[in-house]
Amino acid sequence: MSRYLVTGGAGFIGSHLVESLLAEGHAARVLDDFSTGRRENLPPAAELILGDVADPATTSAAMAGMDGCFHLAAIASVARAAEDWPGTHRVNLGGTVAVLDAARARRVPVVFASSAAVYGDCADRPLTEAAPTHPLSAYGADKLGSELHAAVATGVFGVPTVGLRFFNVFGPRQDPASPYSGVISVFAGRLRAGAPLVLHGDGEQTRDFVFVADVVAALLAAMAWRGGTAAVFNVCSGRATSIRELAATLAAIAGLPPRLTEGSPRPGDIRHSLGSPEASRAALGLGPPIPLAEGLAAVWAWLGRP
Numbered sequence: 001m002s003r004y005l006v007t008g009g010a011g012f013i014g015s016h017l018v019e020s021l022l023a024e025g026h027a028a029r030v031l032d033d034f035s036t037g038r039r040e041n042l043p044p045a046a047e048l049i050l051g052d053v054a055d056p057a058t059t060s061a062a063m064a065g066m067d068g069c070f071h072l073a074a075i076a077s078v079a080r081a082a083e084d085w086p087g088t089h090r091v092n093l094g095g096t097v098a099v100l101d102a103a104r105a106r107r108v109p110v111v112f113a114s115s116a117a118v119y120g121d122c123a124d125r126p127l128t129e130a131a132p133t134h135p136l137s138a139y140g141a142d143k144l145g146s147e148l149h150a151a152v153a154t155g156v157f158g159v160p161t162v163g164l165r166f167f168n169v170f171g172p173r174q175d176p177a178s179p180y181s182g183v184i185s186v187f188a189g190r191l192r193a194g195a196p197l198v199l200h201g202d203g204e205q206t207r208d209f210v211f212v213a214d215v216v217a218a219l220l221a222a223m224a225w226r227g228g229t230a231a232v233f234n235v236c237s238g239r240a241t242s243i244r245e246l247a248a249t250l251a252a253i254a255g256l257p258p259r260l261t262e263g264s265p266r267p268g269d270i271r272h273s274l275g276s277p278e279a280s281r282a283a284l285g286l287g288p289p290i291p292l293a294e295g296l297a298a299v300w301a302w303l304g305r306p
């Protein structure tokens with residue numbers, strides 16, 4: 001049994017990770033401020049510290065006695081980062097530095113959430129980890145900054161670190177307002193209401209959707225990985241799904257005809273985003289991704305729960 005700190009453990013991805021850690025017989029301590037996370041996401045066996053990850057004293061106290069830290073706490077919103085640049089920077093980069101600093105005192109390994117946002121509008125398809133990074137948002141810049149600080153933590157202070165560049169993660173408990181895969185909850189809600197599904201533009205834009213259980217598997221494997229250097233891996237399915245295909249697949253699961261209408265394109269929307277999962281599969285020993293339809297069926301069932 002090991003003891004793990006999960007920052008942001010009351011959020012969408014973090015709460016699935018906490019469930020898996022507990023199911024594997026580990027102890028999980030969650031540091032969260034409930035800004036977007038919810039208490040009801042947490043299993044009763046998880047220990048909770050209610051606090052701010054960017055406060056060094058809080059994070060240092062939370063790290064005491066831990067064998068590893070999963071750092072997921074962030075203000076995961078490009079829009080919020082545009083509205084409150086200094087405030088989100090404080091959490092998204094300052095929180096990472098506080099975690100790494102607390103970890104170096106005890107040489108606690110850290111696995112942290114980065115993002116495909118570090119690639120910006122890089123046209124490579126698929127995007128490998130060697131693609132140039134060119135964030136187009138303060139959020140993406142802070143994720144890239146987190147990777148750079150993690151490299152310092154490893155190279156200079158000997159803290160094992162792995163950064164995971166998540167693509168469009170989806171699954172039960174996701175906030176419909178999520179910029180990543182909130183479209184799935186929005187489409188599901190409209191299907192239930194018998195309303196048409198509104199596409200931004202022609203719906204031919206593509207995303208790399210990865211189911212949350214695959215993300216949890218990557219997080220756990222990354223904690224076990226000891227490559228010796230600071231590593232960064234994509235966490236993605238390697239499959240491009242157009243928003244039209246997404247709508248049709250979800251409608252088929254619901255047993256309803258997809259009624260699609262074209263709305264205005266969202267300004268600044270990236271046309272295509274596709275990750276290469278090759279490096280993470282090879283290094284972390286990950287299996288094939290959960291098929292999109294299977295993941296969507298789980299979301300549909302969860303949204304329809306009583």
Ligand SMILES: NC(=O)c1ccc[n+]([C@@H]2O[C@H](COP(=O)([O-])OP(=O)(O)OC[C@H]3O[C@@H](n4cnc5c(N)ncnc54)[C@H](O)[C@@H]3O)[C@@H](O)[C@H]2O)c1
Nearest residue numbers: 008011012013033035036037052053073074113166169180
């Ligand atoms: N969901 C995706 O598709 C996706 C894609 C790329 C990267 N990510 C990253 O994965 C991580 C988890 O994202 P998520 O989708 O689960 O989002 P989420 O909003 O559900 O989870 C973030 C958690 O962090 C907590 N938090 C925020 N600020 C905090 C602070 N100052 N102190 C303590 N806790 C704080 C929130 O309350 C929440 O529980 C984030 O780092 C996010 O940037 C997510």
